Amino acid sequence: MDYDILEILGKYVPITPELEAALNESVFIKSFKKGTILLKEGGFSNECYFILKGCIRSYYLKDGDEKTTEFYTEEQVVSPLTYGKNTPSEHFLECVEDTVACVGTPELESEMYQKYPVLESLNRAMGEVIIANYQESFADFKMATPTERYLNLLKTRSDLIQRVPQYQIASYLGIKPESLSRIRKRAMSK
Amino acid sequence: MDYDILEILGKYVPITPELEAALNESVFIKSFKKGTILLKEGGFSNECYFILKGCIRSYYLKDGDEKTTEFYTEEQVVSPLTYGKNTPSEHFLECVEDTVACVGTPELESEMYQKYPVLESLNRAMGEVIIANYQESFADFKMATPTERYLNLLKTRSDLIQRVPQYQIASYLGIKPESLSRIRKRAMSK
DNA sequence: TCCATTTCTTAACCAAAGTCAATGAAATTT
DNA sequence: AAATTTCATTGACTTTGGTTAAGAAATGGA
Numbered sequence: 001m002d003y004d005i006l007e008i009l010g011k012y013v014p015i016t017p018e019l020e021a022a023l024n025e026s027v028f029i030k031s032f033k034k035g036t037i038l039l040k041e042g043g044f045s046n047e048c049y050f051i052l053k054g055c056i057r058s059y060y061l062k063d064g065d066e067k068t069t070e071f072y073t074e075e076q077v078v079s080p081l082t083y084g085k086n087t088p089s090e091h092f093l094e095c096v097e098d099t100v101a102c103v104g105t106p107e108l109e110s111e112m113y114q115k116y117p118v119l120e121s122l123n124r125a126m127g128e129v130i131i132a133n134y135q136e137s138f139a140d141f142k143m144a145t146p147t148e149r150y151l152n153l154l155k156t157r158s159d160l161i162q163r164v165p166q167y168q169i170a171s172y173l174g175i176k177p178e179s180l181s182r183i184r185k186r187a188m189s190k
Numbered sequence: 191m192d193y194d195i196l197e198i199l200g201k202y203v204p205i206t207p208e209l210e211a212a213l214n215e216s217v218f219i220k221s222f223k224k225g226t227i228l229l230k231e232g233g234f235s236n237e238c239y240f241i242l243k244g245c246i247r248s249y250y251l252k253d254g255d256e257k258t259t260e261f262y263t264e265e266q267v268v269s270p271l272t273y274g275k276n277t278p279s280e281h282f283l284e285c286v287e288d289t290v291a292c293v294g295t296p297e298l299e300s301e302m303y304q305k306y307p308v309l310e311s312l313n314r315a316m317g318e319v320i321i322a323n324y325q326e327s328f329a330d331f332k333m334a335t336p337t338e339r340y341l342n343l344l345k346t347r348s349d350l351i352q353r354v355p356q357y358q359i360a361s362y363l364g365i366k367p368e369s370l371s372r373i374r375k376r377a378m379s380k
Numbered sequence: 381t382c383c384a385t386t387t388c389t390t391a392a393c394c395a396a397a398g399t400c401a402a403t404g405a406a407a408t409t410t
Numbered sequence: 411a412a413a414t415t416t417c418a419t420t421g422a423c424t425t426t427g428g429t430t431a432a433g434a435a436a437t438g439g440a
Binding site (some may be wrong): 381382383384385386387388389390391392393394395396397398399400401402403404405406407408409410 | 411412413414415416417418419420421422423424425426427428429430431432433434435436437438439440
């Protein structure tokens with residue numbers, strides 16, 4: 001199976017022939033089995049990912065249970081907070097499904113930046129999109145009730161609810177699984 | 191009154207003589223009176239700010255009332271989501287206090303980037319810090335109860351509670367003013 | 381297929397936030 | 411200083427989520 005990476009990245013910046021050449025040379029693809037832990041709490045991160053197929057979950061442990069901070073799916077960037085830094089991670093990264101991703105490393109990145117400065121523009125453009133998305137989803141989350149947050153997720157990422165266990169969705173929404181179950185029941189009857 | 195901008199920025203990147211020269215040339219300072227609206231819903235943003243003194247609040251209107259998304263205070267960057275873009279803003283920016291800030295414009299930025307590429311590093315370094323902070327505070331917010339969110343704000347930004355009306359704090363915490371009032375009462379008696 | 385484990389749902393009870401309404405306090409304006 | 415407006419608190423009541431415990435459904439492995 002092959003993935004049209006260029007088409008996907010074309011959503012962030014125009015793909016010039018120069019950029020295409022740079023990408024063809026710098027892209028490495030890896031596959032991971034469902035359940036693979038890509039990063040452990042306390043571990044160090046030398047990889048970032050651009051997901052072509054599958055789903056990666058970021059979570060951490062608090063008082064013994066998992067708190068899901070994000071689900072990353074197709075065409076999204078997974079860049080751990082400690083990526084390329086010498087600090088231990090507080091988060092786990094886990095493949096929720098069999099996953100195929102482009103893998104980046106700090107070494108490869110700086111090598112490629114030198115060779116193809118245009119990649120920096122790509123990176124910055126994607127960074128801006130990421131910041132904007134964060135701001136927006138944070139605001140939405142804050143101002144919504146748990147029920148609204150669930151309905152909102154249903155609208156914007158309905159696939160997730162099929163792909164991911166509900167207790168993980170619950171912790172992602174900041175509520176208990178029992179509450180999510182009730183919310184779903186209430187939402188049904190309308 | 192003068193502000194040691196170099197010292198403040200030195201927290202993000204080392205200040206080289208080259209960078210110092212670039213900053214001396216590119217920094218413009220403006221003062222705003224309390225209550226000044228820097229950006230209106232529907233308006234276009236050509237300015238970003240680095241606050242030297244004062245407080246700026248970002249909010250939007252939903253069902254008639256104000257939803258506070260962020261408070262920016264000394265040494266923070268205020269970069270509207272639509273800064274330099276041709277899209278109308280969904281947010282308001284309002285000075286909660288008399289405010290003094292360095293003002294940036296897209297034109298000045300790209301001019302300075304050309305002249306002093308080192309400024310791009312500054313920008314990117316600050317961007318990374320901003321993303322990391324967002325991720326962290328989003329996670330914290332999600333997993334906390336309203337009471338914990340208030341206590342957390344008390345710890346991390348206790349000044350805000352003195353500087354800003356409580357109904358604005360409440361909407362920032364995603365709760366009603368009445369609830370915040372009760373939370374405060376409960377927290378008192380301990 | 382059957383068993384074991386994991387995940388999801390339901391119920392009863394409690395605690396906390398939302399709503400609506402009234403009152404009090406503080407800040408602004410005149 | 412008085413009047414007005416804005417902001418904060420309180421109370422009664424409703425709604426919703428957390429907690430605990432039990433059981434049902436789905437999943438995965440042997």
